[in-house]
Amino acid sequence: MMNTLASIFVVIGLFFMVVGALGLIRLPDFYTRVHASGKCDTMGEGMMLLGFILYEGTSLIAVKMFLLVLFIFITSPTAVHAIMNVAHTCGTEPWKIGDERR
Amino acid sequence: MSQYIVTFAVLIFFWYILSGYLEPFYIGAGIICCAIVTLISTDLLFLSNETSVLRSVGTFIRFIGYLPRLILAIIIANFDVAYRVLHPRMPIDPGIITVDTPFKNDILRTAFANALTLTPGTVTVEVVGGRYTVHALVREAAEESLLREKDMQKSLAHVFGEGEE
Numbered sequence: 001m002m003n004t005l006a007s008i009f010v011v012i013g014l015f016f017m018v019v020g021a022l023g024l025i026r027l028p029d030f031y032t033r034v035h036a037s038g039k040c041d042t043m044g045e046g047m048m049l050l051g052f053i054l055y056e057g058t059s060l061i062a063v064k065m066f067l068l069v070l071f072i073f074i075t076s077p078t079a080v081h082a083i084m085n086v087a088h089t090c091g092t093e094p095w096k097i098g099d100e101r102r
Numbered sequence: 103m104s105q106y107i108v109t110f111a112v113l114i115f116f117w118y119i120l121s122g123y124l125e126p127f128y129i130g131a132g133i134i135c136c137a138i139v140t141l142i143s144t145d146l147l148f149l150s151n152e153t154s155v156l157r158s159v160g161t162f163i164r165f166i167g168y169l170p171r172l173i174l175a176i177i178i179a180n181f182d183v184a185y186r187v188l189h190p191r192m193p194i195d196p197g198i199i200t201v202d203t204p205f206k207n208d209i210l211r212t213a214f215a216n217a218l219t220l221t222p223g224t225v226t227v228e229v230v231g232g233r234y235t236v237h238a239l240v241r242e243a244a245e246e247s248l249l250r251e252k253d254m255q256k257s258l259a260h261v262f263g264e265g266e267e
Binding site for chain 2: 022064
């Protein structure tokens with residue numbers, strides 16, 4: 001029962017990771033790509049780790065993985081913001097509808 | 103003084119979680135290391151202007167109460183991005199918008215910037231004072247949801263005990 005639940009979470013996480021990678025290829029410019037990788041990776045990692053926690057059950061390793069989820073949810077948006085900020089400061093023009101893909 | 107005690111308690115808790123040993127040698131080494139780190143960097147955990155430990159703990163508890171709503175918003179935002187990426191014609195209309203907030207507290211500003219990055223199809227690009235420059239994947243939808251987002255602004259302000267102006 002717990003294993004099924006764990007695999008469901010892992011599969012959801014995998015789905016979001018794949019969507020993040022696909023977005024990285026499909027979306028037209030730097031800013032939109034950061035959207036895909038930033039959001040979907042955070043969610044995907046969180047879901048997969050949640051699945052691993054359920055699989056592991058109550059142990060110290062599960063607590064460690066929970067802390068991992070917590071820190072990913074704090075650091076990932078911060079890193080995304082740092083990357084975006086650098087691009088903005090360097091004057092990267094955002095893509096608009098009708099522009100060419102970059 | 104109580105700041106040092108709380109910092110030390112948090113650090114020794116982490117030490118135990120990460121090491122997993124309860125033998126006297128490891129715990130002793132942990133106590134020495136945590137004491138040194140506590141002496142050096144207590145002001146990183148408790149900002150010097152926030153003197154009351156009790157207030158920090160209250161903020162922390164209210165923040166945990168706010169988390170479920172944030173996680174729900176994150177899940178919705180993720181499905182939105184997934185839909186837009188997987189849709190054959192990619193219905194996106196990116197643009198940059200600015201959001202004004204009355205926030206003064208640095209932690210509150212950080213929390214709101216991270217919430218904006220994870221939630222409604224937006225990424226925080228720049229924060230100057232209380233003004234957020236935000237890149238949105240779908241401009242109109244983001245503007246709409248940022249009006250709704252006043253909700254999130256208010257609840258975050260409540261979490262950190264800062265009144266609306």
